[in-house]
Amino acid sequence: MNIIVPVKLVPDLVEELSIDASGTALDTAWLRMIINEFDDHAIEQAILLKEKTGAQVTVLSMNIEGVDDLLFAAAARGADRLIKLNGDFVNASNNHALARAMATLIQDLKPDLILTGVQAHNDLDGSIGPRISNYLGMPYVGYISGVNISDDKVIVRKEYPGGLIGEMQVSLPALLGIQAAEQPPRYVAISKVRQMMKTMSIEELDLATLDSMGAPVVNRMFQPETTERATMLSENAEDAANQLVNIFKELGVL
Amino acid sequence: MNQDIFVAVEHLRGKVSDISYIMLAAAHDLAQNTGGKVVALLLGLNAQQLAGNLNADQVLYADHSLLTDFNPEAYQRTLIGIIDEYKPRAVLFGHTSIGTDTVGCISAQLGLPLVSSVRTIEANNKLISQICGGKIMAECNLPEPIALITLVPGGYKPEQGQSTQSPPVTAIPVQVLDGLRILLNKYIEPETSDVDISKEPLLIAVGRGIQNQDNISLAEELAQAIGGVVCASRPVVDQGWLPTSRLVGKSGSTVKPKVYLAIGISGAPEHVEAITGSDVIIAINTDSAAPIFNIAKYGTTADLFDLVPALTEKIKNIKG
Numbered sequence: 062m063n064i065i066v067p068v069k070l071v072p073d074l075v076e077e078l079s080i081d082a083s084g085t086a087l088d089t090a091w092l093r094m095i096i097n098e099f100d101d102h103a104i105e106q107a108i109l110l111k112e113k114t115g116a117q118v119t120v121l122s123m124n125i126e127g128v129d130d131l132l133f134a135a136a137a138r139g140a141d142r143l144i145k146l147n148g149d150f151v152n153a154s155n156n157h158a159l160a161r162a163m164a165t166l167i168q169d170l171k172p173d174l175i176l177t178g179v180q181a182h183n184d185l186d187g188s189i190g191p192r193i194s195n196y197l198g199m200p201y202v203g204y205i206s207g208v209n210i211s212d213d214k215v216i217v218r219k220e221y222p223g224g225l226i227g228e229m230q231v232s233l234p235a236l237l238g239i240q241a242a243e244q245p246p247r248y249v250a251i252s253k254v255r256q257m258m259k260t261m262s263i264e265e266l267d268l269a270t271l272d273s274m275g276a277p278v279v280n281r282m283f284q285p286e287t288t289e290r291a292t293m294l295s296e297n298a299e300d301a302a303n304q305l306v307n308i309f310k311e312l313g314v315l
Numbered sequence: 316m317n318q319d320i321f322v323a324v325e326h327l328r329g330k331v332s333d334i335s336y337i338m339l340a341a342a343h344d345l346a347q348n349t350g351g352k353v354v355a356l357l358l359g360l361n362a363q364q365l366a367g368n369l370n371a372d373q374v375l376y377a378d379h380s381l382l383t384d385f386n387p388e389a390y391q392r393t394l395i396g397i398i399d400e401y402k403p404r405a406v407l408f409g410h411t412s413i414g415t416d417t418v419g420c421i422s423a424q425l426g427l428p429l430v431s432s433v434r435t436i437e438a439n440n441k442l443i444s445q446i447c448g449g450k451i452m453a454e455c456n457l458p459e460p461i462a463l464i465t466l467v468p469g470g471y472k473p474e475q476g477q478s479t480q481s482p483p484v485t486a487i488p489v490q491v492l493d494g495l496r497i498l499l500n501k502y503i504e505p506e507t508s509d510v511d512i513s514k515e516p517l518l519i520a521v522g523r524g525i526q527n528q529d530n531i532s533l534a535e536e537l538a539q540a541i542g543g544v545v546c547a548s549r550p551v552v553d554q555g556w557l558p559t560s561r562l563v564g565k566s567g568s569t570v571k572p573k574v575y576l577a578i579g580i581s582g583a584p585e586h587v588e589a590i591t592g593s594d595v596i597i598a599i600n601t602d603s604a605a606p607i608f609n610i611a612k613y614g615t616t617a618d619l620f621d622l623v624p625a626l627t628e629k630i631k632n633i634k635g
Contacts, residue, residue, distance in 0.1 A: 072447065074447060074448045074450060074581065075602065077604060078447060078450050078451055078604075080451075087447075087451065098550075102553070157422075157428075157429075160423065179415070180415065182446060182447050182448050182583075183446055183447055184431055184432070184446070185430070185431060185432070185444055185446055185453055185455075186428075186429050186430065186431060187415070187418060187419045187422060187429040187431045187463075187465065188415060188419060188431075190419065191415070191416065191418070191419025191420045191422075191423065192419050192420070192422065192423040194419075194420060195419070195420045195423035195424050196423060200387070200388055200496040200497050201387060201416065201419070201420055202387050202416060202497060203387075203412065203415060203416045204412040204415075204416070204566070206566075216500070218503070219412065220412055220566040221327055221412050221413075221566070222327070222332070222411070222412070222565060222566065222569075223505060223567070223568065223569075224505030224506070224559055224560070224562065224566065224567055224568065225327070225328075225502060225503070225504065225505055226502065226503040226505075227384070227385070227499055227501075227502055227503075228499070228500040228501050228502070228503055229497055229498060229499050229500060230497070230498050230500055231496060231497050232496040232497075235496070238415075238416075240566070241549075241553045244555065245553055245554045245555055274426075275422065275426060275427065275428045275429065275458075276428065276429075277428060277429075277430045277442075277455040277456075277458055278455060278456065278458075279453050279454065279455055280441070280454045280455060280456065281453075281454050282451055282452065282453045282454075283451075283452050283454075284450065284451060284452070284604075285445075285449065285450075285451075285452050285606070285609060289609065289610075290608055290609060291598060291608045291609075291610075291611035291612060291613055291614035292612065292613050292614070293608075293613075293614050293615065293616070294613055294614065294615040294617075295615065295617065296615065296616050296617055297617060298617040298618060298621030298622040298625050299621075299625055301599075301615040301617040301622050302622055302625040302626040302628075302629050303629065304613075304615075305597065305613075305615075305622075305626055306626070306629050306630065306633065308597065308613055309541065309574070309630075312573065312574055312594075312595055313573075314516070314517050314541065314542075314543075314573060314574050315541060315630060315633065315634075
């Protein structure tokens with residue numbers, strides 16, 4: 062079983078985001094990038110499957126700043142093979158272009174199963190998983206929170222609103238959009254990641270020219286207007302606690 | 316090519332989802348600009364009655380046993396056939412477990428542009444998308460030739476997409492659906508629990524800001540003191556710190572309490588859509604730019620680790 066996990070770095074939303082001078086994109090100069098949380102779950106799900114079935118897990122990602130740390134951390138968690146993809150991600154890093162270019166490379170890796178995050182918070186042109194699946198002629202199911210391999214198919218748990226789960230069977234090879242792994246992404250000690258930096262190597266593959274056709278052209282980006290912003294209470298915990306007590310009383314819950 | 320706006324209606328186990336009505340409302344805005352009709356696409360088995368209150372000029376209904384329940388592959392194939400034949404100006408999908416499973420493959424297969432996470436349609440068919448956890452909005456033009464769009468809730472009310480007059484329903488032929496590689500085995504009901512958070516009047520909700528499992532007790536102590544129930548956003552449940560029955564959000568419960576106290580919750584759209592029915596939202600978050608403050612009535616950037624214990628103590632003193 063050959064499992065491929067395409068992942069990407071996204072801006073850390075804990076940081077303050079700002080728009081660049083063009084007014085149409087995020088200012089990346091100061092952005093701290095972290096792994097897309099759903100991709101993090103996809104890696105975990107792949108490692109869980111490896112532990113159950115002895116699958117080989119390959120994690121691949123775009124070669125931008127921070128990718129080495131991301132890949133070595135994946136190796137410390139159990140990934141067998143690490144690949145970074147070279148390309149011009151500044152001007153054409155949308156999912157229409159990436160999916161087209163990545164599908165060809167992934168095909169060469171002969172995947173039985175591809176796991177990737179169901180979405181990323183900065184996907185403006187849809188998530189990448191369904192597009193790659195289509196180019197590879199594989200079935201796609203997303204919002205997955207559980208995967209079991211059963212011979213030539215996988216049995217998956219697909220999430221619907223209200224906590225309802227649809228149990229589906231999907232023929233392999235297939236691509237799954239992971240919402241959550243069966244257990245939270247495992248923690249690995251920094252020392253183990255450092256050890257991987259010494260013992261593992263990262264392969265590099267060149268992406269074909271990125272073709273953005275079909276991706277939306279952004280006229281402008283902006284921060285949402287805050288017309289109905291909350292009435293802000295004190296920043297001081299003690300004062301805020303007193304204010305909240307009064308509010309709870311007014312609302313009749315205290 | 317015509318100027319009609321199609322809506323891929325979503326329904327689950329015999330009930331049309333709210334996002335379908337929200338899409339119909341948005342479709343009317345688009346159709347007003349293009350001068351076309353609003354056409355609802357309904358896929359199912361013996362499901363014509365679901366068309367009854369759709370606010371659409373027309374319903375195209377595809378009936379097939381393999382469309383009884385949602386199946387990504389069956390939906391894709393059926394909708395690809397319809398889009399290819401009718402060539403509408405735009406097709407709306409929900410930014411949901413159903414819509415996003417369908418639209419990406421259609422976009423790739425037909426080579427059509429896709430704009431996702433659209434919240435509102437503005438003048439001249441400018442599409443406003445909500446990305447980066449609700450912190451950034453992006454404006455795009457309605458792309459040519461056939462725009463595929465996923466819609467998030469928040470910009471339109473479901474009632475705007477409902478009508479008391481039944482729209483005309485046209486049955487359409489369904490593509491051959493044999494050889495599907497995806498099959499639904501069964502539904503698994505949500506786990507039952509001691510409490511039903513969708514019915515609780517006072518919810519103490521914790522998010523990523525709570526940092527670790529031990530800190531959940533801060534919320535539990537507060538809930539116990541004031542007489543509320545603890546619930547959580549996705550990251551907390553994914554970590555296994557609270558059971559799925561306490562999950563508020565897209566895949567969890569939609570809640571409508573009298574008071575929703577959001578502790579360390581940033582207010583990502585998937586969470587916000589499930590709490591907008593609350594009477595009063597109060598947010599505690601050290602990030603003053605957190606989107607939760609845009610929907611909360613009251614907010615504070617005080618550190619939750621100082622504020623929550625202080626609040627619990629005060630409430631205990633009052634209640635004696």
